[in-house]
Amino acid sequence: MKKISLFFVLFISGHLLFAQNEVEKGLEAITMESLKGQLEFLASDWTEGRAVGTKGAYMAADYIASMFQTYGVKPFGDVAFTQPSRSERMAGARPEPYYTYFQNFGLIEYEPGDEQVFSVVTSKPGSESSMDFTFKTDFYVQTGTVGQKVQAPLVFAGYGYSDEDKTYDDLKKIDVDGKIVVILQGYPGHKDTTSVAYKKYKPEGRYAAYYLERDKMKNLQDAGALAVIYISPDGNPMMGWAQNNVYRDNGGFNESDKRPNPYYGNRMSLPGKEIGGNLSTFTVSSRVVNEILSGSGIDIEKFEEKAATDMEPASKILGGKSVAFKTTVNSNVVNARNVVGYIEGENKDEFIVVGGHYDHLGKVDGIIYNGADDNASGTVGVMEIAKAFMATGKKPEKSVVFAAWTGEEKGLFGSNYFVRDAKEKEMNVVLNLNYDMIARNPEGDSLGNQAHMVYTEANTLIGETTKKNIEDFDINLDLELRPSERPGGGSDHAPFAQEDIPIFYFMAAMHPDYHQPSDELSKINWEKMQNIIKVGFLNTWKFANSDDWKKTTVKPKAE
Structure with a gap:
């Protein structure tokens, strides 16, 4: 009996040691030399900032694919065909299919065309008058991907805002279907930080104001609005449309008498089978606002004060008022590509996706935006985890996809395309790890070890596993855990979360x-970057070889 017990103990001990060695082999593969070598190339001037669709981005993609191939990660992209030579064809050879590391797709790049028309039409019994305004004098328009010609009645919809619990909803008692909607920027109480409305509705998080306005557009489009007119009571948009630039622009990193070309001047869209996202958005001068609201009884200042105190919408149809507009669009197609490889698991049909975007802002007016932290750092993280998985020498239970996304800076296009394609192919994607900006220090990080991780709140073991790995492997990382019901925002985990796929997402810091152009290698915190990659590997290895983390904590329904 003692012999059997001793044998059992030795067997279990040996098995655990072997498993531990697998993990240690993976960790040992994540070397500082490897991190520096990869990041120094991705963030070099040779890749010219890796803007989507550019030569620099294609060069970076080729490099990432070559790293996957070097590590032994299999290609998981589009199918291509061999091209036999003429003599080979004559000998009977035929094109053979093979998988590539590239997932190719097209984007529509577009901007307002030369002709833009905007008229405010006032109808009275027996008469109709039109005020015709001039593009870039009294209005500017962010067009959709195709031009439009519309005349429709006007609706004032306050802020166009509704909170998650629908305690305030500007669209609740007004029909905006087939209408042009006039809204204010912001939310109830946004000008009065002492108001109850401000404390209740103030959005939190990275780029909160941007996401707020973006969500308004989506809600209005879903409700059938034909266009949106933005009112900015405290701003003077005409200043931004002025054509002269008398003094040198010494702001930021630009010292020139020429205004820099904005990266987001030309917008992009991921086309589907139908025209989507074609809501034209107008910014107008104060005299256009006065023409629209004349005779309506709406006083913007009083509305904002009342919304802050009473938190009650005041949406209404603007009787006798309509707008006629015509937009034109200049557009072209830009080819883009993700880089995707994978390690096949024992379960071939269950996938974890480890990803991060490799694109950045590119080269603007000769200035290269290297994007060392954003997001060459996260891309290196993806490659290093792939390397670590291969170094274990063990096949994981689940298949793991390693992806470098493009088009994140223009609208999460690469990750959106992958998720859409995976859904069409009925891929069983069970988890996503996202790396975005994992190598800098936030203000006040005196020890240089602070970072945060967002994860799907229901999957509580993701957070617990992370804390345990940091403790067990003595990793110098002060990690703030941020559980979220459905993590969103402007990074590549969002398309997965939208499909209710659990995610965990690492970020080290926002910084000046x-x-x-100053996001460069000289400011990288290499030790922090390495530690975040190690934790990501430990987590992913655990999740790829177990199912415990899938257990969810379901919140009890409110009575």
């Missing part, structure tokens, strides 16, 4: 060099 964000989207500036």
